Amino acid sequence: MSAFRILIFALVLPFAANAESVALKEGLGQGLLLRHLGNCYVVFPSHVHKDGPVLNLFTSSPQAAGIGTVFFRRTEADFALALVRGSASERCTQPFSKLPRDTARLLNGSRNAVLERVNPQGGLERLAMRIDRIAWAAETEGVASGLYQYIYASTDTAAGETREVYQGTSGAILYIDDTPVGMVVTAPDATSVRALRMEEITLPLTRWFASGSFGALNESAPKDAVSDGLPFTITEWTGKLADQALPPTGLATGTAPFRAHPVSGSVSFVLELSKVGNVGVRELVLAGPTDENTATTPRKVVIDVDRSRRGPADFRSFTSVEMTPGAPLSVAMNTLVRRVRVRILSAWSADKPIEISSVTVTDAK
Numbered sequence: 001m002s003a004f005r006i007l008i009f010a011l012v013l014p015f016a017a018n019a020e021s022v023a024l025k026e027g028l029g030q031g032l033l034l035r036h037l038g039n040c041y042v043v044f045p046s047h048v049h050k051d052g053p054v055l056n057l058f059t060s061s062p063q064a065a066g067i068g069t070v071f072f073r074r075t076e077a078d079f080a081l082a083l084v085r086g087s088a089s090e091r092c093t094q095p096f097s098k099l100p101r102d103t104a105r106l107l108n109g110s111r112n113a114v115l116e117r118v119n120p121q122g123g124l125e126r127l128a129m130r131i132d133r134i135a136w137a138a139e140t141e142g143v144a145s146g147l148y149q150y151i152y153a154s155t156d157t158a159a160g161e162t163r164e165v166y167q168g169t170s171g172a173i174l175y176i177d178d179t180p181v182g183m184v185v186t187a188p189d190a191t192s193v194r195a196l197r198m199e200e201i202t203l204p205l206t207r208w209f210a211s212g213s214f215g216a217l218n219e220s221a222p223k224d225a226v227s228d229g230l231p232f233t234i235t236e237w238t239g240k241l242a243d244q245a246l247p248p249t250g251l252a253t254g255t256a257p258f259r260a261h262p263v264s265g266s267v268s269f270v271l272e273l274s275k276v277g278n279v280g281v282r283e284l285v286l287a288g289p290t291d292e293n294t295a296t297t298p299r300k301v302v303i304d305v306d307r308s309r310r311g312p313a314d315f316r317s318f319t320s321v322e323m324t325p326g327a328p329l330s331v332a333m334n335t336l337v338r339r340v341r342v343r344i345l346s347a348w349s350a351d352k353p354i355e356i357s358s359v360t361v362t363d364a365k
Contacts, residue, residue: 019094019180021173022057024048024068026240027120030171031057031068032180033084033092034099036209040084040092042068043201044171045185046075052244056237057088060124064088064312065236065270067249072208077148078185079201081208086235086270087313096209099180099202106176107134113153115184115193117172127163128156129174134197148200151182154192164190229360230281231274234258235339239267242295242353257357259295267298267354268343270313273361277309278336280364286329286342287358295355297325298344306339315341334364 020033022042029048034041042057049055049070058065066086073080084092100106115127132152151174155161165187174182174195182195234249239260241247248269250256260267273279288297301323304315323329325348340361347354 019173020059020091021116021118021124022059022088023118023120023122023168024057024171025055026238027118027168029168030117030173030184032094032171032173032183033059033088034094034096035092036096040089041096042082042084043183043205044068044080044082045183045196046073046078046080047185048170049080049244052241052247054247054249055082057084058118058122059088059091060118061122063122064091065238067235067237067247069249072205074204077196077200077204079183079196081205085233086272088236090312096202096205100198101202101206103176103179103181103198106179106181107131107151110176112156112159112176113181114175115153115169115172116175117169120168125163127165128159128161129153129193130156130158132192149197150185151195151197152192153195157191165193166190169193229285229362230279232271232359232361233274234269235272236270236341237268239344239354248356251356251359254358257289257295257355259289259353259355261353262344262347266343266345268341269356270339270341271359271361272339273337278307278338281333281335281337281340281361282364283360283362284331284333284340285358285360285362286323286331286356288323288325288328289355290357292325294352296347296349296352298323298354298356299346299348300344301329302343302345303331303333304341304343305333305335305337306341307335307337309338313339315339 022031024031031042031044055068064087066084066088068082068084070082111131113129115129117125136147172184173180182197184193184195186194233252237248242259246256248258289295302320303318305318306313306315308314
């Protein structure tokens with residue numbers, strides 16, 4: 001998708017979507033949260049996250065973050081599905097069963113639509129759109145494929161819409177009234193989008209959910225820690241990963257480091273203890289890079305804790321410390337916690353990615 005800058009203008013629309021839109025990969029794409037049989041998922045364009053099993057995401061304000069582990073792809077139609085973990089999963093209210101299996105009546109009855117997206121700052125935006133046409137296409141991202149139906153729409157200038165489509169709109173949802181009818185996959189220019197019709201997503205996913213093959217499709221789902229210390233999972237992160245094939249979920253199993261470039265001045269990750277409720281934690285130990293030639297040790301590190309028993313995270317600042325190159329950082333905690341957030345505000349070297357090679361959480365016993 002071509003990069004277009006947004007023109008900021010206020011526009012109030014008489015509309016409120018039931019579903020929850022999210023931004024993916026620091027705002028490089030969009031997705032839609034879905035709930036099915038007690039689990040939370042995000043559906044998004046496959047091209048937004050081609051490599052690696054895990055991606056990060058965040059909701060609109062009040063922001064909640066999380067990670068998505070990819071379990072299903074239909075590359076030729078350009079959509080994928082990921083299982084969501086973390087605080088964002090608590091905003092998962094749209095039942096998959098309520099998504100439309102036939103949007104013909106809506107598309108035939110109205111040309112007015114709304115495009116919903118979450119901007120990189122976490123603001124929820126709704127653009128007035130006009131549906132131009134519905135067409136079949138046999139090509140996605142330049143690769144010949146089967147026929148799929150797409151909705152072509154443009155910004156509704158007659159209704160006063162002055163904002164443009166910009167980079168990162170792939171995955172934004174097109175609504176008629178409060179019903180999602182399509183998901184944007186490309187933007188031909190600054191004022192138009194091409195959206196995959198919702199039936200092209202819901203019908204294949206219905207068959208996949210019914211197949212019972214969920215667990216066999218991805219062996220990279222986050223697992224509880226097998227190393228020393230209390231078991232945990234990594235449920236959120238910020239920062240641009242140095243290698244998409246090495247998401248920070250590997251910290252939980254001791255199989256991979258967290259290596260990232262700062263985004264908006266900081267890098268962070270959240271670990272959630274696997275035991276239900278608050279757990280007594282004695283110490284948190286963070287190890288820097290195993291090779292200082294390829295990565296740098298974090299410098300200023302802020303530790304936040306969430307002591308809430310259930311529901312959304314409520315992080316409070318716990319301590320601010322400085323790591324020393326070549327030595328693990330041990331943070332005495334001696335408190336009850338549910339989640340711990342590690343925020344890296346600076347590093348010893350500005351021209352290398354920041355690396356945390358391992359995390360250990362010890363019991364307060």
